[in-house]
Amino acid sequence: MRKITKYFIDNSFIVNLLSVMMLLIGAISLVHMKRDLISGWSAKRITVSTSLSGAGPAQMEKFVTYPIEQAIKNLPGIDKIRSNSRTASTSITVEVKDEYDDILELEQKIKDAVNNIRSTLPSDLDEINIQQTKMTESWFSNYSLLNFNEEDQNHQRWFYKFKERLKNIQGVARIQDDVREYGIHIRFNLESLARYEIDINTVYSIVQESFRLFPIGNISKGSKDYLVEFETNEVTVEDIGNIILRSTTSKKTLLLRDIATIEKKLPKKTYKEYTNSSPSLSFTIFKDMDTDTISLKENIEKFIEEERANLPQGVEMLLTGDGPAFIERQINALKSNSIFGVILVILTLMSFLGFKTSLMTSFGLPLSYMFTFFILENMGLKIDLISIVGMLLVLGIIVDDAIIISEQYTQNLEKGMKPKEAALEAVLKTWMPITGAVLTTVVAFLPLLMSGDGLSDIMMAIPVVVISALGVSLLESFFILPNHLAHFVKVAPKHHESNFFHKLKDIYMKTLKQVLRFRYLALVSLVSLFGFSIFFAQKNIPMNFNLNISSEKIRVVTVLKHSESLEDSEKQLAPLWKELSEIDKDKFDYINMAIGYVWESGKSKNGPQYGSFTVRFSQLDDNIEANKKYVEDLIKERIKKYTADPKDSIFERIEVGRRYDGHDDDQSNIVNINLSSSAPFDINEVSSKIKKKLSSYDQITSIDLDNSDFIDTWTFKPNKAEILSHGLSIRAVANQVRTFVAKTKVYENNSGPQTLKVYAYSEEGDNQTIETLKNKHIILSNGLKIKTKDLGTWEVIRRQKSIGHENLKRIVRLKVALKKDVADKEKLIHNFENDIKSIESEYSYLTITTKDADEQAQKNKSSMFKNVLFAVGLIVFILAIILRSIVTPFIICSAIPFGLIGIIWAFYFQGLKLDIMAFIGVIAMAGVVVNDSLLLVDTVNSSRGKKKYIDLETLLTDCAKRLRPILLTSITTLGGVFPMAYGIGGDSGFTKPLAMSMGWGLLFATGLTLLILPAYLLIFDDIKKLFSRKKDKQLGDTEIEDENLDQEWPEFEHQTSIPKNKKANTTELFQ
Incomplete structure (x- = not known):
């Protein structure tokens, strides 16, 4: 060295x-270097998804989901297998163990296992997609098109061209929009089908055949090449109508238009949106992970500004979600706070060290x-x-x-x-x-x-x-x-210690003397304070382990008691929409109303009864936090009259809260009670018993079996003998019944910027009831007709809309909603488990588990606690190596609980939550606070030399010598984080808890280190003396005189340098 x-x-x-x-x-x-919100990541999760047109949830479960689950369940590295079987589709999620690193190998093994059973799965099953969950793109921005008319062909053409130009900007990965696309709809005339004696399956086959590609080849003759090909039909209403279904030798032809009506039209509208009182549609831009966000923002803003001149008459384009602005705001705030931090650090150094040295x-x-x-x-x-x-x-x-x-x-x-x-x-x-x-x-x-x-x-x-x-x-x-x-x-710069520092040192030394005199009282008091602080924090300080790095909005979710249509919902919501639209527009950026759907608890809920109002704020607003509070409080006040009398209210539920973009499925106050079984059981009966058991908890706001998970199923039970006797097959009957219920996609053309789909049906499914379905006619091959009720029976059965599996068992969830101020969620979950344990024993195959609905938050919590414990353990290990002692590192690390005390009370009095960033601050605090303790102990050890015990006067002198550098290093660290903690250079958003925990932890730990650590050293000496006396007694020796207790407490004189006769020794401590 x-x-x-x-x-x-x-x-x-x-x-x-x-x-x-x-x-x-x-x-x-x-x-x-590129600028972005967060870096790309890949999850230890593999998804398997596929679809089968027309299949119900139970059919998807039986014939697709369960066979795939069985095929992959024994593969190495799998932690959990979860699936969701829905109408016409299934999705299987394979969660991989944290310690398993070869995700690509597992992905390939899953593909191989699925390929091995592919022949046993339904033949018309769509392609099975298997891939690791990766972040290959990220949300960039949202725009709303005000007064855009989907039925206006000019508007449609402009939008398609606009999207194509926007996609050509480098960095734009994808554009997702709500604009409905035109499709060609073939509506069969059942009378014509019967008259011409042609069945629907034959029509489907002929239509698909008309658009099929028949490659022939090419011929070379000398220097010329000739291409030979079959011409396919164009996808137009006229061409589709002219498709020949049948032709005779006399040239008489049966065309598709003879048995059906063909028209190009938009699909039915299932939701409505309004932005700032105007009808609107939205589109979302996603960027790839390799593009600089700020540069892309400049390019898109320039493009949008140029496109405004080309907007159709009456259409406006409004930026309603600005991802880059959020990033810019956060980065600028962090930059400003860092500048303040650097200034504070340099000023602190100058005041202590002088200009040149600093x-x-x-x-x-x-x-x-x-x-x-x-x-x-x-x-x-x-x-x-x-x-x-x-x-x-x-x-x-x-x-x-x-x-x-x-x-x-x-x-x-x-x-x-x-x-x-x-x-x-x-x-x-x-x-x-x-x-x-x-x-x-x-x-x-x-x-x-x-x-x-x-x-x-x-x-x-x-x-x-x-x-x-x-x-x-x-x-x-x-x-x-x-x-x-x-x-x-x-x-050497001249030390001119200020009168303030002299006074501070005097106060410190007087206080330290008293602490050392009553060191055991100090020890008991501090341990008691630490224990009480931990207990208090568990009860009173909420924890949030979701990582929310996005802009915040205020959202009102409404569920109407009754609604017949979107128009009906719009009429009922009009008074509330009017009141919200009258809020001072200087306080927010824009307000949006959506009718017909809402995203909650991780899934989309659809229907005219669902609605939401969203208020967004400009990220460039310096008063954004104050404006959020103003708007939120005002909305809560205005909706009180709608909830004052629940019986007369039009709302089944109305809630106001804050949400982060991409986190509308917040489940931080939800507990899931999972009912899993390998045999059928009465869901309503079990849920009623659970509700009764938990009815005494005042922390619970509701316990619900989510009704959107269940649906009335009109089930047709075919009479196979009767069907066969009429020359029909079950498949033929099912295909004809389907034309009354849903539209079948028979072809999709993707050859241009617009995807054009061709659908076939007989009647609109929305107009059907179970009684009308009973009387629908099935066309026989001879043109005769027979009612469906003559070929089987119809029943109404309450079934799951989607069927969930966890590790190959069916699972149903009861959602227990808790009050927002619940701090000790884990204890509640434990109490729930104990209360409902007896219900499980009443059912042979039923398993009841109670879990936090926010599983990712629980994983993050477990990870953070594990990281904190490992961090402390590694710190002790490093100190033990450096100090060559086992006990001393634990004395030094006592500064860490000192810091935790400060963090707990700082967060409580400032109304903050302990979140992921706060715990990262705890880790940082743990790594830093031991430094001052280490240096203080090193100084004491150096001064002690080869003495067996610490001399009290020397200890006081050493503490006085170390006061200045300890304060200096602590103040520079605090100067670096406190501007971020209190947003001196602008609100620091999600990073505030980190700065708070590190700052207050270090501040509290530094004070206690200077006072309590010396007391711990003396207590350790007292313990050594006690054991030494016992050993001496056993050997018959005289007792060792207690030097410290009998010596007089010295008067302290200010010292600014280490005595020349003292030599540092960092390897010898209390042996």
Whole structure:
């Protein structure tokens, strides 16, 4: 260490060249790095999906879902298999164990297993898609088209061309829109079918055959080539109508238009939207993960501005969701807060170290950051919210090692050493504790980097930034800083401690004396406070482990008691829409009303009774948080009259709350009671018993079997003998009945920008009842007709709309909604389990489990607690290696619970939730707070020398010596995070809890470290003395006199330097 440090001190050219190169390559990397919300990620999840037109949920389960589940259930690496069988489709999700890394191999094994059973699955099953869940694109922005008329061909043509031009912008991955597409609809005339004695299956086959491609080939003759091909029909109403179904030798033909009406029209509208009081339709832009978000925003804004001139008359285009603006707002706020942090750090250094020394010390900031950019770019990471959080997190920590070396360098100059010698000795004396201090912070973040779960994938940039920046800072402090100090700070700056600092030191020493005198009372009090704080936090501080990194909106969800149609719902909602539209428009960006659907609890609920109102806010509004509160409070006040009398209210339910974009399925206050069984059971009976058991809990707002999961099924039970006797097949009957219920897609043309689909049907399904279906006619091959009720029986059966599986068992969920202020959700879940356990024993094959509905949040919670525990364990391990002691690392780590006390009460009094970012702040705090304790213990150990016990006067002197550097390192760290915590440079959004936990934890821990840690050292000495006395008694020796208890408490005199007769020793502690 001596040789390499001396080499860099003596070679300024090498040092300066290295510094310039690090800054240069960092700057180049920074220019080329892309900006985004978060980096791309891939989940440990594989999905299997397919569809089968016309199949019901039970049929999909029996013939598709269950066989696939059986085929893959024993593959290695699978944690859970979940599936959802719905009408005409099924989706199977395979969750992979965290420790299983070869996802691609498992994906291939699933494909092989499915291919092996493909011949046993229905022959007309669509392609089976198997793929790993990856983030290949991300939401970018939303636009609304006001007064857009889907039935106007000019509007349609403009929109198709507009989409094509928009897709051509580099970086645009996909455009999703709500504009209905025209299709060609073939409506059969049953009388004509009977008259011409032609069945529907034959018609389907002929229509599909008409559009089929028949490749022939090509012929080469000499220098010429000739292509031979069969011409196919064009997809137009006229061409489809002219399809020949039958032809005789006398040239008489039966055309499709002879038995059906063919027209081009829009599908039925199932929902309505209004934006700022105008009817609207929306489209969403998704970007690929490799494009710079801010650059893409500029390109799209320029394109949209040019397109406004081409809008059809009366149509307006309104930006209703600005993803880049949210990113810009967050990044700008973080930048502003970081600037304030840098200013505070530099001012703090100047006030303690002087101008030149502080300038040399702060040089590590740009050097560390720039080289970190180089590392990030080469690891494929971006400048996003996560990486910037890491940079802010280390802002005040980076200079800690430089501060310690600068302080030691100054003391060496005061002793009369020459600059180069002073710089060399400063490094040699402090490199071991500095390395230990840096390592404790580095290992604190290793679990977050190496845990391998989904959360670590998203958060990877934070530990990478922290480890990289601290590593570069450590090297800069050992090899670059000493050279700069030796050449630019040749005279020790004069210490002019202010009267304030003198008074502070006096207060500290008086307080410390009292704490040491009553050290056991202090120990008991602090342990009691810690235990009470943990207990209090569990009861009163809510936790949220969802990672919400997106803009926030206010949403009103409405469910009407009765509604016959969209028009009926619109009429009922008109008074509320009018009131919401009258809110001061300066307070928000726009307001939207949607009728006919709502996205809740992870799924879409459709029907005219469902509606929602969404209020969005401009991300460029400096008063965005105040305006959100104003609008939310106003809406809550205005809807009171609609819920005052539930009996007279038109609403079955109306709720107001905040939601994040992409998180409308928030389930943070939902508990799922899962009923799984391999045999049938009465769902309503079991749910009634569960509701009765849980009726006494006042924290519960509702317990529901979601009615949207069940549907009245009109089930036809065919009489096979009767069907066969008429020359029919069950398939033929089913296909004819289907024409009364749904439209069958017989062809899809994708040859142009517009996808044109061809549908066939006999009647609109919306007009049917079970009685009309009983009397519908089936056409026989001879042209005669017979009613469906003569070929079988119709029954109404209540069945699941979708059938869920978990690990191959059917599962039904009861959703228990809790009040928003419930803090101890886990205890409630445990109580629920105990209360309903007896119900399970009443049913042979029934299993009842109670789980948090927000499973991802639970996984994140488990991951964060595991990371915190591993971080503390690694910190203790590193300290044990450095100190060569088992007990002392635990004494040093007592600073961590000190910090937790401060975090708990800071969050409680400020009304904050403990979330993922708060726990990352806890990890950072744990890695940092032990540094001051380590340095204090190292100083005490050095002063003690080879003495068996600590001398009280020396302990007080050492604490006084360490007060200044401990305060300096703590203040610089606090200066780096508190601007972000309190949004001095702009609201820091989702990063605020991180800054809060780190800041308040460090602040509280620093105070208690200075007071309680010395008491712990004396208590440890007391314990050693106690055991020593017992040992001496056993040996018959005289008792050892208690030096500390009998000595007089010394008067403290201010000291600003380490006594010359004391030599540091970092490897000998309390042996």
